[in-house]
Amino acid sequence: AQSVAQPEDQVNVAEGNPLTVKCTYSVSGNPYLFWYVQYPNRGLQFLLKYITGDNLVKGSYGFEAEFNKSQTSFHLKKPSALVSDSALYFCAVRDGDTGFQKLVFGTGTRLLVSP
Amino acid sequence: EAGVTQSPTHLIKTRGQQATLRCSPISGHTSVYWYQQALGLGLQFLLWYDEGEERNRGNFPPRFSGRQFPNYSSELNVNALELEDSALYLCASSLGQGRTDTQYFGPGTRLTVL
Numbered sequence: 001a002q003s004v005a006q007p008e009d010q011v012n013v014a015e016g017n018p019l020t021v022k023c024t025y026s027v028s029g030n031p032y033l034f035w036y037v038q039y040p041n042r043g044l045q046f047l048l049k050y051i052t053g054d055n056l057v058k059g060s061y062g063f064e065a066e067f068n069k070s071q072t073s074f075h076l077k078k079p080s081a082l083v084s085d086s087a088l089y090f091c092a093v094r095d096g097d098t099g100f101q102k103l104v105f106g107t108g109t110r111l112l113v114s115p
Numbered sequence: 116e117a118g119v120t121q122s123p124t125h126l127i128k129t130r131g132q133q134a135t136l137r138c139s140p141i142s143g144h145t146s147v148y149w150y151q152q153a154l155g156l157g158l159q160f161l162l163w164y165d166e167g168e169e170r171n172r173g174n175f176p177p178r179f180s181g182r183q184f185p186n187y188s189s190e191l192n193v194n195a196l197e198l199e200d201s202a203l204y205l206c207a208s209s210l211g212q213g214r215t216d217t218q219y220f221g222p223g224t225r226l227t228v229l
Contacts, residue, residue, distance in 0.1 A: 032214060043119070043205055043220040044158075051215045090158065096214050102171065103148075103218060105158040 002027040002093050006106035013081045014114050021076040021089050021109045029097025033074040035065055038088040038108070047089075050074060051096070061085070081113045117142065119221035121206050127227045128196050136191040136224045140208030147189040148209070148218055149181060153202035161204075164189055165211050196228045 003026045013019045025031055032051050036044040048059025055067045065076045074091060088110050092103040120139045128134050140147050149161040160173040164183035172179075178194040187208075193200055203223045209216035 034217070036220070043121075043222040044207075046217055046219060049217055094214060098214075102160045102163065102173070104160070107157045 002031075002095050002104045004091050004093050004104055004106035006089075006091055006109045008109050009107075010110045010112065012112050012114065015083050016080050019078050019081045019085070019111065019113070021091075021111060023074045023076065023091030023106060024072050025074060025091070025093045026072065027093055027095045029095045031067075031072075031074075032094040032096045033065075033067065034092040034094075034103065035059065035063070035074075035076050036090045036092065036105075038090065040087075044090060047076070081111075083113050083115055086111055086113045119206055119208050119219055121204075121221040121224050123224060124222070125225045125227070127229065129229050130196055130198060132196050134193045134196060134200075134226055136193075136204050136206075136226070138189045138191070138206030138208075138221060140187050140189070140206075141219055143210065144208035144219075145187055145211035146209045146216065147183055147187065148207040149189070149191050150205045150207065151175075151202045152205055152223070153199070156202075158205070162191070193226070198228050201226060201228045 005024045034049045035047040038044050050057045050067045058064045088108045090108050091106045122137045146165040150158045152158050162172050163170045167183050181191040183189045205223045207218035207220045209218045
């Protein structure tokens with residue numbers, strides 16, 4: 001069974017500084033990895049995904065994520081944080097070798113960017 | 116392009132009643148997924164519909180059910196509501212092209228059970 005761990009409940013960063021939101025995964029087959037962001041009282045917005053190919057994936061709003069197979073990680077990064085980036089971030093995984101489309105989500109990391 | 120839409124935005128019911136939540140997928144998407152986001156429990160997979168058929172369900176009791184209509188919209192029904200069913204219910208849709216699909220989420224329906 002697949003699982004995702006987001007070890008930090010909250011990440012605090014000052015505006016203009018780089019940010020990293022951590023994610024590690026466990027899956028028996030090939031991992032398909034996703035990042036979503038949720039603003040208060042809103043649904044999830046898709047940021048980026050890794051299926052195959054280049055380990056560095058670029059997504060929306062200047063975010064990127066690096067797939068590291070040996071460390072089973074898929075950390076979300078942004079070179080310069082904005083106050084408007086403050087939100088709840090979810091990492092999700094799907095087993096690429098099974099026929100089932102279920103996404104398994106981490107518990108979420110709250111990002112707070114201070115002015 | 117319109118995104119995934121859900122109705123109603125909020126729903127208040129009492130214990131034992133039934134709730135019906137609706138979802139319209141992005142145009143061209145044939146797969147619809149339902150998730151429950153309860154406080155402290157994260158997002159839990161409920162149901163997956165594709166081409167009108169239920170393809171899989173998560174670890175939820177049978178009183179959680181749904182269907183997908185010929186126009187690919189979907190309905191989630193929760194019978195015999197319990198207090199712990201209070202949550203944000205999120206619907207997502209995808210192209211139905213396989214495991215590389217991206218799921219796009221709607222804004223959710225907040226269900227409160229009193």
